[in-house]
Amino acid sequence: MSTAARTATPLARRILASPSMVYIYVVLAILTIWVVLSSLGSVPPVLLPTLGETLQQLAAIVSDPETLFANVGATAAEVTLAFAFAAVAGVALGVVVGSRTDYSRAYEPLLANLNAIPIVLLYPLLLGAMGSGGEAKVVIGAISAGLPIAIATHWAVRGVDRDLVVAARSMGARRLSTVRSVTLPAVLPGVFSGLRTGLSLAIVTVVAGEFLSATVGLGLQLARAGESFQTAALFAWLIVTAVFTAVMIGLLSVIQTLVIRKVNA
Amino acid sequence: MTASVVLDEVELFYGDLRATQQLTFDARAGELLSIVGASGCGKSSALRAIGGLLEPRHGKVVVNGRAVEGPRPSEVAFLFQHLALYPWRSAVRNVEIALEFAGVPRGERRPRALAALRTVGMDEFALHHPAELSGGMRQRVALARALASDAGILLFDEPFAALDEYSRMQLGIEVLRVLEAEQKTVVFVTHSLSEAVYLSDRIVAMTPRPGAVAEIIEVALPHPRHPDMMRSPEFHALTDRLTELLFADRTSERA
Numbered sequence: 001m002s003t004a005a006r007t008a009t010p011l012a013r014r015i016l017a018s019p020s021m022v023y024i025y026v027v028l029a030i031l032t033i034w035v036v037l038s039s040l041g042s043v044p045p046v047l048l049p050t051l052g053e054t055l056q057q058l059a060a061i062v063s064d065p066e067t068l069f070a071n072v073g074a075t076a077a078e079v080t081l082a083f084a085f086a087a088v089a090g091v092a093l094g095v096v097v098g099s100r101t102d103y104s105r106a107y108e109p110l111l112a113n114l115n116a117i118p119i120v121l122l123y124p125l126l127l128g129a130m131g132s133g134g135e136a137k138v139v140i141g142a143i144s145a146g147l148p149i150a151i152a153t154h155w156a157v158r159g160v161d162r163d164l165v166v167a168a169r170s171m172g173a174r175r176l177s178t179v180r181s182v183t184l185p186a187v188l189p190g191v192f193s194g195l196r197t198g199l200s201l202a203i204v205t206v207v208a209g210e211f212l213s214a215t216v217g218l219g220l221q222l223a224r225a226g227e228s229f230q231t232a233a234l235f236a237w238l239i240v241t242a243v244f245t246a247v248m249i250g251l252l253s254v255i256q257t258l259v260i261r262k263v264n265a
Numbered sequence: 266m267t268a269s270v271v272l273d274e275v276e277l278f279y280g281d282l283r284a285t286q287q288l289t290f291d292a293r294a295g296e297l298l299s300i301v302g303a304s305g306c307g308k309s310s311a312l313r314a315i316g317g318l319l320e321p322r323h324g325k326v327v328v329n330g331r332a333v334e335g336p337r338p339s340e341v342a343f344l345f346q347h348l349a350l351y352p353w354r355s356a357v358r359n360v361e362i363a364l365e366f367a368g369v370p371r372g373e374r375r376p377r378a379l380a381a382l383r384t385v386g387m388d389e390f391a392l393h394h395p396a397e398l399s400g401g402m403r404q405r406v407a408l409a410r411a412l413a414s415d416a417g418i419l420l421f422d423e424p425f426a427a428l429d430e431y432s433r434m435q436l437g438i439e440v441l442r443v444l445e446a447e448q449k450t451v452v453f454v455t456h457s458l459s460e461a462v463y464l465s466d467r468i469v470a471m472t473p474r475p476g477a478v479a480e481i482i483e484v485a486l487p488h489p490r491h492p493d494m495m496r497s498p499e500f501h502a503l504t505d506r507l508t509e510l511l512f513a514d515r516t517s518e519r520a
Binding site: 161163164166167168169170171172173177181182185186264 | 343351
């Protein structure tokens with residue numbers, strides 16, 4: 001029925017409502033506003049460079065792949081490490097706290113309240129203790145990402161329909177096959193939504209840490225360009241950072257699809 | 266006739282809460298036995314005890330001549346109130362999971378699951394997920410899953426409660442036909458007195474919690490059942506008797 005309804009809609013509406021087309025509209029809209037604003041001259045160029053200048057800067061960045069990959073690679077390594085710690089610890093913590101009503105009642109508020117604290121505030125402390133290498137960023141990134149992952153996992157575990165577990169038992173399932181065939185598929189969507197939030201936070205936190213103090217990384221490049229009023233370079237590095245973020249989130253989506261397909265097979 | 270299920274002075278508890286007291290009845294091989302009673306009278310608990318999901322504190326439950334000590338999926342299958350279909354699995358894979366848990370080799374699962382779906386008229390929808398099916402269709406998939414394991418005893422826990430009166434009667438009569446053809450023994454918990462009379466061979470009326478047997482009523486209506494029977498004097502006499510039993514001394518209380 002849904003396919004019939006979709007084919008019956010007019011072509012224009014089908015294009016408007018296509019998920020992949022939405023990205024194209026949004027990017028086109030942003031570019032249009034950008035070009036209009038900068039050509040009107042009402043915004044000073046130091047605040048808003050022209051599209052042409054920005055593309056030139058972007059070309060300069062891309063033409064020096066060594067610098068580009070050194071910076072992207074440093075940020076990617078920190079984000080990946082922070083996210084990996086956060087994913088393992090957050091999922092484990094969420095499963096433990098979510099597995100029992102009394103644990104959940106005792107510890108879920110703690111996790112929620114910790115999560116409400118902006119962990120980046122700890123940067124001055126950690127940068128002082130650990131220096132401007134990657135360590136402080138990995139630690140703060142892992143804490144920032146780990147809490148939402150733990151909370152999402154906790155709710156996913158709490159939310160498993162008891163009826164489905166009882167039904168499995170009535171059909172003769174042992175504990176291990178119940179976990180494998182009922183609990184795991186039931187919690188995966190919730191866990192992955194926590195992982196996505198966690199990954200975004202890990203990226204934000206690591207890049208923000210590089211703003212403050214770093215020897216290499218996307219955040220450092222953004223800070224340098226901003227502080228020296230090279231707005232076109234700043235915009236070019238922003239574009240690089242946006243692409244980097246999209247690739248990381250995209251990779252996680254691919255992993256999610258593969259894992260869910262494997263578990264539900 | 267031999268008894269498939271025997272409950273002998275069964276006392277069931279949830280923590281300190283006593284659900285049933287000295288509950289005694291049996292289900293004969295091949296019959297459809299309904300259990301009716303007020304909410305919380307322990308009728309669902311009795312089903313769980315038969316299925317090995319709830320252990321009695323006193324008394325004993327015997328299925329096919331052996332005391333129940335846990336789930337015996339090859340002999341007893343459930344049809345749950347909320348159906349307990351796995352939302353991420355298609356209809357056929359929802360049926361297959363029962364075979365998987367029962368240890369049926371992978372290669373045999375698909376044909377058996379499809380055969381079970383065919384029995385309930387759902388083979389066309391084998392690849393649909395539960396969310397894509399209507400309420401009645403989901404009931405059929407859940408029934409197919411209960412049938413697939415070849416268990417001789419089926420436990421129905423108000424499986425039609427969410428359906429409207431018309432669909433429930435329609436599906437009920439169809440299910441009855443399938444069960445009769447397959448010679449299943451059915452213990453059927455329901456809130457609906459007319460449904461109980463319409464479908465059953467015998468009806469166990471239970472007292473309010475802690476539940477015990479108020480009376481066991483024989484339904485003398487001939488098989489196969491037909492909606493016209495609901496207009497017969499016998500049908501009305503039986504529903505009247507049940508109403509009398511269940512509401513005798515608690516007319517002011519909500520069921």
